[in-house]
Amino acid sequence: xxxxxxxxxxxxxxxxxxxxxxxxxxxxxxxxxxxxxxxxxxxxxxxxxxxxxxxxxxxxxxxxxxxxxxxxxxxxxxxxxxxxxxxxxxxxxxxxxxxxxxxxxxxxxxxxxxxxxxxxxxxxxxxxxxxxxxxxxxxxxxxxxxxxxxxxxxxxxxxxxxxxxxxxxxxxxxxxxxxxxxxxxxxxxxxxxxxxxxxxxxxxxxxxxxxxxxxxxxxxxxxxxxxxxxxxxxxxxxxxxxxxxxxxxxxxxxxxxxxxxxxxxxxxxxxxxxxxxxxxxxxxxxxxxxxxxxxxxxxxxxxxxxxxxxxxxxxxxxxxxxxxxxxxxxxxxxxxxxxxxxxxxxxxxxxxxxxxxxxxxxxxxxxxxxxxxxxxxxxxxxxxxxxxxxxxxxxxxxxxxxxxxxxxxxxxxxxxxxxxxxxxxxxxxxxxxxxxxxxxxxxxxxxxxxxxxxxx
Numbered sequence: 001x002x003x004x005x006x007x008x009x010x011x012x013x014x015x016x017x018x019x020x021x022x023x024x025x026x027x028x029x030x031x032x033x034x035x036x037x038x039x040x041x042x043x044x045x046x047x048x049x050x051x052x053x054x055x056x057x058x059x060x061x062x063x064x065x066x067x068x069x070x071x072x073x074x075x076x077x078x079x080x081x082x083x084x085x086x087x088x089x090x091x092x093x094x095x096x097x098x099x100x101x102x103x104x105x106x107x108x109x110x111x112x113x114x115x116x117x118x119x120x121x122x123x124x125x126x127x128x129x130x131x132x133x134x135x136x137x138x139x140x141x142x143x144x145x146x147x148x149x150x151x152x153x154x155x156x157x158x159x160x161x162x163x164x165x166x167x168x169x170x171x172x173x174x175x176x177x178x179x180x181x182x183x184x185x186x187x188x189x190x191x192x193x194x195x196x197x198x199x200x201x202x203x204x205x206x207x208x209x210x211x212x213x214x215x216x217x218x219x220x221x222x223x224x225x226x227x228x229x230x231x232x233x234x235x236x237x238x239x240x241x242x243x244x245x246x247x248x249x250x251x252x253x254x255x256x257x258x259x260x261x262x263x264x265x266x267x268x269x270x271x272x273x274x275x276x277x278x279x280x281x282x283x284x285x286x287x288x289x290x291x292x293x294x295x296x297x298x299x300x301x302x303x304x305x306x307x308x309x310x311x312x313x314x315x316x317x318x319x320x321x322x323x324x325x326x327x328x329x330x331x332x333x334x335x336x337x338x339x340x341x342x343x344x345x346x347x348x349x350x351x352x353x354x355x356x357x358x359x360x361x362x363x364x365x366x367x368x369x370x371x372x373x374x375x376x377x378x379x380x381x382x383x384x385x386x387x388x389x390x391x392x393x394x395x396x397x398x399x400x401x402x403x404x405x406x407x408x409x410x411x412x413x414x415x416x417x418x419x420x421x422x423x424x425x426x427x428x429x430x431x432x433x434x435x436x437x438x439x440x441x442x443x444x445x446x447x448x449x450x451x452x453x454x455x456x
Contacts, residue, residue: 001028001148002160004070008152011054015077019280021057021093023154025291027332029147030112035125038139039131044116049147051332054080061089067334094317094324094346096294098155103288104162106281107192111144111164114193118258119144119435121407122168122196123242124398129205130183133213137173142166144193149332157293165190165437167286167426174212181215181400182369184385188426190286190437196272201309211367211386218400221387223453227362227416228404229355234384234425236440239274240343241382242408244440246375247276247301248327248338249316254261258378258408259307267307268412273346274302276311278326283342284426291336294326305412313338329436337432345442348418355417362390363452365404373399373408381405406451414450419443 008024015022028050037041053066054077063084065076123140130138144166151159167188174181185208189195230238251257259267268274277288278296289295292314301309312320313328316338328336356364367385374380387402388395424441 001026001150004159004266005150005160009158010338011073011077012152012154014082015054015056018081019056019058021154023055023293024052024150024152024380025332026052026150027147029145031145032111032116032119032142034116034119034123034142036120036127037178038137039124039127041120046116052076053332055335056084057091057093058084059088060091061087062091062335063087064335092313092318093314094322096155096292096314096324099157099159099289099293099295101289102160105164105190105286105288107194109193109197111146111166111193113355122201125201126168126170126205129202130170130209132206132209134174134176134216135172135209135212135251136175139171141169143169151289151291151293153293159289159293161288161444162188163287164192166193166195167284168196170208172208172212174209174216176216179216181212183210183212183215184367184369186426188284190284213260213385214398215261215400218387221363221399221402221452221454224451225449226452227359227446227448228450228452229359229364229444231364231366232421233367233425233446234365234382235345235442235445236343236425237371237382238411239345239408239442240340240440241371241373241439242380242414243274243301244276244311244340244343245373246378246408247307247310248340249310249320250338251375252310253316253319256376258375259310262307263310266305267409268302268305269415270305271348271418272302272305272412272415273300273400274344275300275346276327276340276343277340280342282441283424285341285436285438287341290326290328291330292324292328294324294328296326296341297444299325299327302342303356309435311338311340324447330434334434337434339431339436340429340438342424342439344422344424344440344446345418347420347422347443349420350417352419352421352444354411355419356390356395357393359390362401363402364388364390364395365402378408379406380408403453404450411447411450414448416448417446419445
């Protein structure tokens with residue numbers, strides 16, 4: 001595909017005189033997806049995806065066209081131009097540096113060098129390890145992708161990206177006959193097969209099976225306001241869902257964010273420091289340049305409790321009078337929209353033991369099994385995957401079906417202590433019908449006066 005670079009540049013040159021701006025994204029990728037249920041392979045999908053899109057901006061309106069047939073590039077170029085001519089808009093783009101670069105994400109074991117049998121064996125090891133005690137069912141999913149993307153625009157940028165990503169996702173179901181509970185876990189990274197090969201797969205699976213079993217004997221949770229400690233995963237989910245989405249510039253422009261008008265205002269306690277960093281190659285949401293060719297960096301969203309920046313595309317940044325943060329993301333067939341990447345709470349200096357030692361009657365919440373957030377009203381409700389009582393500075397009896405709810409800004413201001421045991425998890429985020437790989441996490445975190453109750 002790289003050998004066609006000069007051809008794509010000629011297409012840009014032919015369109016440029018007719019419009020205010022044009023860019024092209026071209027992608028070619030191969031991937032594997034394997035699903036195993038109860039130690040039996042249910043599905044194996046492998047294939048190659050090819051696509052090209054042209055996006056033009058003319059008189060404030062976008063024209064966008066996509067094809068998987070490179071012979072139709074001139075046809076979709078004309079389609080994009082026609083669309084921009086018949087539409088009306090007020091789109092302007094924030095300034096962006098001209099970039100000429102070629103990058104390859106770090107990897108030690110190329111995914112294409114690993115056989116399907118090796119990938120199946122990994123799933124099998126994880127599933128068998130989770131199948132302990134009262135676990136009655138397991139579902140494991142393996143997913144990987146290798147892709148090359150070219151981005152070119154009429155401002156002179158030309159970027160070639162060679163990217164790779166792999167993940168293993170495992171669910172377990174345990175039953176006592178009367179009660180059913182679930183365990184879930186995921187590992188992987190924006191790397192080669194070493195992201196899984198370097199993991200203790202048996203331990204990974206066993207932990208998920210043990211989690212489901214523990215929940216069978218959990219007590220019904222108390223309801224009320226408590227001092228709580230959230231683990232790395234739930235800390236990350238809260239930061240991503242409750243703060244990260246609200247910091248997306250398009251939601252702010254749509255008046256659908258509690259953070260509208262809060263830039264440079266105190267929104268959390270002074271120990272709250274929140275980052276979105278697509279340039280972190282250890283995160284599942286890593287990418288070097290976004291879908292508009294903007295170089296990524298560590299974006300400090302919240303510093304010492306103060307909201308100091310937002311996540312934006314070139315279009316949304318222009319409307320807010322700021323620079324693009326490099327968070328315009330999409331698959332090639334879709335228009336880029338503002339998305340998170342690797343979003344996390346930065347570490348503090350306290351051990352887990354120090355976080356819980358002063359709590360006489362509290363709750364330790366681990367993991368997440370879904371929830372809801374209203375970014376406009378700034379309220380949330382999450383269901384913890386696993387929970388325990390904290391009594392007189394000690395973690396004691398397990399609880400099940402525990403929910404955490406509250407107001408985003410009040411909760412951020414009630415963050416009382418931050419641990420030193422940072423971890424970044426992997427996952428996917430959906431928005432406007434699009435799905436993007438992301439990382440989220442942080443350390444164990446203590447929150448005062450949090451509203452806890454039972455969930456179904």
